[in-house]
Amino acid sequence: MGAGFGGLKAAKALARVPVDVTVIDRNNYHCFQPLLYQVATAALSPADIAWPIRGILRRQPNAIVLMETVTGIDVEKRLVHTHSVTVPYDYLVLATGAMHSYFGHDEWAAAAPGLKRIEDATQIRRRILQAFEKAELTDGPVERRRLLTFVVVGGGPTGVEMAGAIAEVARQTLPPEFRHIDPRSSRIILLEAGPRLLSTFPEDLSAYVRRVLIRMGVEVLTSTAVTGCDARGVDSSNGRIDAGTIVWAAGVVASPAAEWIRASRDRAGRIEVGPDLSVPGRPEIFAIGDTAAVIDGEGKQVPGIAPAAKQMGRYAAQIIAAQVAGRKLPPFTYRHHGDLATVGRKAAVVRLAHLHLTGFIGWLFWGISHIYFLIGLRNRFVVAFSWLWNYLTFQRSARLITGWEADAMDEARPR
Amino acid sequence: MGAGFGGLKAAKALARVPVDVTVIDRNNYHCFQPLLYQVATAALSPADIAWPIRGILRRQPNAIVLMETVTGIDVEKRLVHTHSVTVPYDYLVLATGAMHSYFGHDEWAAAAPGLKRIEDATQIRRRILQAFEKAELTDGPVERRRLLTFVVVGGGPTGVEMAGAIAEVARQTLPPEFRHIDPRSSRIILLEAGPRLLSTFPEDLSAYVRRVLIRMGVEVLTSTAVTGCDARGVDSSNGRIDAGTIVWAAGVVASPAAEWIRASRDRAGRIEVGPDLSVPGRPEIFAIGDTAAVIDGEGKQVPGIAPAAKQMGRYAAQIIAAQVAGRKLPPFTYRHHGDLATVGRKAAVVRLAHLHLTGFIGWLFWGISHIYFLIGLRNRFVVAFSWLWNYLTFQRSARLITGWEADAMDEARPR
Numbered sequence: 001m002g003a004g005f006g007g008l009k010a011a012k013a014l015a016r017v018p019v020d021v022t023v024i025d026r027n028n029y030h031c032f033q034p035l036l037y038q039v040a041t042a043a044l045s046p047a048d049i050a051w052p053i054r055g056i057l058r059r060q061p062n063a064i065v066l067m068e069t070v071t072g073i074d075v076e077k078r079l080v081h082t083h084s085v086t087v088p089y090d091y092l093v094l095a096t097g098a099m100h101s102y103f104g105h106d107e108w109a110a111a112a113p114g115l116k117r118i119e120d121a122t123q124i125r126r127r128i129l130q131a132f133e134k135a136e137l138t139d140g141p142v143e144r145r146r147l148l149t150f151v152v153v154g155g156g157p158t159g160v161e162m163a164g165a166i167a168e169v170a171r172q173t174l175p176p177e178f179r180h181i182d183p184r185s186s187r188i189i190l191l192e193a194g195p196r197l198l199s200t201f202p203e204d205l206s207a208y209v210r211r212v213l214i215r216m217g218v219e220v221l222t223s224t225a226v227t228g229c230d231a232r233g234v235d236s237s238n239g240r241i242d243a244g245t246i247v248w249a250a251g252v253v254a255s256p257a258a259e260w261i262r263a264s265r266d267r268a269g270r271i272e273v274g275p276d277l278s279v280p281g282r283p284e285i286f287a288i289g290d291t292a293a294v295i296d297g298e299g300k301q302v303p304g305i306a307p308a309a310k311q312m313g314r315y316a317a318q319i320i321a322a323q324v325a326g327r328k329l330p331p332f333t334y335r336h337h338g339d340l341a342t343v344g345r346k347a348a349v350v351r352l353a354h355l356h357l358t359g360f361i362g363w364l365f366w367g368i369s370h371i372y373f374l375i376g377l378r379n380r381f382v383v384a385f386s387w388l389w390n391y392l393t394f395q396r397s398a399r400l401i402t403g404w405e406a407d408a409m410d411e412a413r414p415r
Numbered sequence: 416m417g418a419g420f421g422g423l424k425a426a427k428a429l430a431r432v433p434v435d436v437t438v439i440d441r442n443n444y445h446c447f448q449p450l451l452y453q454v455a456t457a458a459l460s461p462a463d464i465a466w467p468i469r470g471i472l473r474r475q476p477n478a479i480v481l482m483e484t485v486t487g488i489d490v491e492k493r494l495v496h497t498h499s500v501t502v503p504y505d506y507l508v509l510a511t512g513a514m515h516s517y518f519g520h521d522e523w524a525a526a527a528p529g530l531k532r533i534e535d536a537t538q539i540r541r542r543i544l545q546a547f548e549k550a551e552l553t554d555g556p557v558e559r560r561r562l563l564t565f566v567v568v569g570g571g572p573t574g575v576e577m578a579g580a581i582a583e584v585a586r587q588t589l590p591p592e593f594r595h596i597d598p599r600s601s602r603i604i605l606l607e608a609g610p611r612l613l614s615t616f617p618e619d620l621s622a623y624v625r626r627v628l629i630r631m632g633v634e635v636l637t638s639t640a641v642t643g644c645d646a647r648g649v650d651s652s653n654g655r656i657d658a659g660t661i662v663w664a665a666g667v668v669a670s671p672a673a674e675w676i677r678a679s680r681d682r683a684g685r686i687e688v689g690p691d692l693s694v695p696g697r698p699e700i701f702a703i704g705d706t707a708a709v710i711d712g713e714g715k716q717v718p719g720i721a722p723a724a725k726q727m728g729r730y731a732a733q734i735i736a737a738q739v740a741g742r743k744l745p746p747f748t749y750r751h752h753g754d755l756a757t758v759g760r761k762a763a764v765v766r767l768a769h770l771h772l773t774g775f776i777g778w779l780f781w782g783i784s785h786i787y788f789l790i791g792l793r794n795r796f797v798v799a800f801s802w803l804w805n806y807l808t809f810q811r812s813a814r815l816i817t818g819w820e821a822d823a824m825d826e827a828r829p830r
Binding site for chain 1: 442443444460461462463465467469470472473474479480481482483499500533534537544545548549551552553589591592593594595793796797800801804808810812813814815816817
């Protein structure tokens with residue numbers, strides 16, 4: 001269940017195993033989440049970073065794809081319930097990913113959307129571009145200043161990438177195009193509750209990223225926790241910030257998969273699995289990716305990043321194949337290849353083992369590896385072309401405000 | 416007002432005239448409508464055929480762009496009212512385009528969306544792709560047949576293009592990807608109330624298009640009028656057709672611009688203008704494009720197509736420039752260059768003066784001229800690349816179902 005990095009890898013790795021594979025996802029596409037922030041800042045279109053799941057699995061005869069939403073699981077009878085069909089299973093792989101956590105304040109979600117799905121990204125894109133449009137039409141200087149203030153909550157890779165990209169939009173792409181406002185006067189504020197950005201990265205790379213962001217005109221407030229979010233701004237431990245746009249990149253919590261199977265879970269809702277990724281007491285049920293809390297065979301805690309999900313997906317397929325053939329496998333071992341984050345058009349940080357890359361070299365490495373990991377030759381061409389174009393022209397390729405009527409409905413609808 | 420083909424051309428043609436130009440459009444982008452059907456059939460992304468108006472006018476110092484919706488016009492005081500600002504004018508160019516007409520049955524709009532805006536195209540795309548997804552999950556053969564039936568209403572260029580593209584999706588793109596259904600068994604039905612398709616084209620080209628569509632597996636029902644549309648199908652003069660998806664390409668009516676200025680209008684709501692495109696009795700107000708009903712200086716009725724809108728836009732700018740300089744101009748004369756319509760990946764019809772082109776040559780001509788008329792070098796590259804890719808691989812580049820949660824809201828919302 002789920003066709004993100006983990007689920008898709010598991011399905012593909014079962015291609016030559018004598019089993020039938022049913023992939024259930026509520027969307028018809030697989031989304032390359034690391035580049036969602038580029039859709040959110042109008043640099044890429046949704047179709048550049050997503051591919052229909054059926055398209056990916058079209059040449060795999062033992063795979064069926066169902067576009068449906070899971071409503072529950074009967075672990076005794078081994079059935080998956082959806083709105084329209086019930087699917088029996090012998091083995092179940094839960095790869096339903098994560099959602100945003102608002103630390104118990106789900107009411108903040110309407111004011112501060114996260115960035116996990118394509119619709120999140122187009123909604124954020126719409127809010128960012130509309131902020132400038134509304135400011136152009138606004139007389140009052142206080143309201144104009146509020147509209148031109150953007151707050152990003154969370155100093156991990158997603159927050160850093162969003163803050164840098166919004167700064168580029170405001171300082172480079174838009175300035176020649178407005179007559180009543182100067183987009184360069186925008187405030188972009190990045191809030192991080194901990195003492196430094198990119199807390200999972202080495203300290204020197206954290207410090208580098210902070211310097212680059214400040215040079216791009218982003219205000220970086222570390223050791224600053226958010227205490228409230230509303231339609232007009234945020235409350236923080238450093239005071240009130242009136243803002244027109246808030247992006248939430250702070251906390252993740254697992255999908256409700258744990259509830260469906262009534263398994264034990266950790267504080268972030270992730271299913272606690274054994275070293276073979278199976279649920280304790282249920283050797284036929286596996287959980288992988290952001291849905292699972294894993295301590296691997298070497299005692300390492302596995303991070304919630306895409307490469308880890310893919311490794312877990314492959315292992316889950318191997319364990320199922322082994323069980324079908326009556327063999328056993330050693331426990332799952334996670335191999336951490338490195339960390340990447342980008343901070344704008346010419347700077348990224350890369351950590352590979354003991355090698356740290358920064359600046360333009362880092363950005364080239366980041367760009368090439370992301371293109372490599374995209375699915376589909378066409379998408380690789382288009383993304384590479386779009387980046388080259390945007391780089392040379394300082395333009396952004398996907399600056400559409402669409403769906404604003406739906407947004408008006410959103411504002412009226414309770415969440 | 417309005418930044419479609421007519422309004423944008425008028426704005427750009429005023430670049431060197433000593434006036435201030437204010438462009439008001441409720442969207443932030445200019446959309447290349449002739450290719451909307453490709454967004455609706457998942458071959459292109461919205462951003463491939465749209466460009467932000469500010470981006471187009473960024474190097475024109477006398478142009479201001481306001482993203483707003485017009486609520487009314489005070490013709491005595493020469494003011495344009497919007498939700499947030501009021502804009503005074505000396506000259507007013509109404510270029511607000513057209514909407515779909517349901518011949519007095521606006522309640523059909525929810526079941527049978529038209530194809531005028533980007534949101535129309537993504538909604539139709541969603542419905543088409545979801546029809547196959549739901550059919551894959553459906554057991555009952557009657558319901559499955561209904562879901563795999565697609566009806567296009569209207570045999571003009573838009574209807575012909577949509578019917579041909581849906582046939583390609585069903586017969587070429589999707590078949591290897593489904594296990595429970597065979598998309599090739601879909602019914603695609605094109606309904607036209609008149610005796611032949613493409614009624615404004617020469618008869619031989621009409622007949623050619625009919626033959627090609629039938630060869631592609633489209634059922635062409637001419638002399639068949641629609642008498643009712645609902646969520647489960649259409650009623651026609653040829654009987655009831657149960658369908659999962661209905662696309663409306665049948666009638667257009669002008670935007671409400673005529674009401675705003677209380678001008679006389681024709682049956683389709685278009686403002687009846689004089690041979691200099693001005694509103695009778697109001698020499699400072701001009702109407703162009705689909706908003707206007709024009710008999711030109713040679714007595715020809717001007718059709719509602721993109722090249723005509725652009726010619727009218729340029730003329731409106733020239734007349735304003737002439738009035739500012741105290742000169743006079745001869746009346747507007749429309750020059751018809753030809754007609755184009757495409758019927759699928761390898762066939763199009765082109766009429767230039769007395770030259771008729773069909774088949775692959777016609778398609779090449781159609782493709783090259785559409786790429787030429789796109790705005791923006793990047794879009795030209797990406798569309799050309801996407802078409803080449805789709806052509807070689809039989810794939811379609813933008814097969815995402817997005818915004819389905821909004822659709823669920825749509826179904827609940829009264830129209």
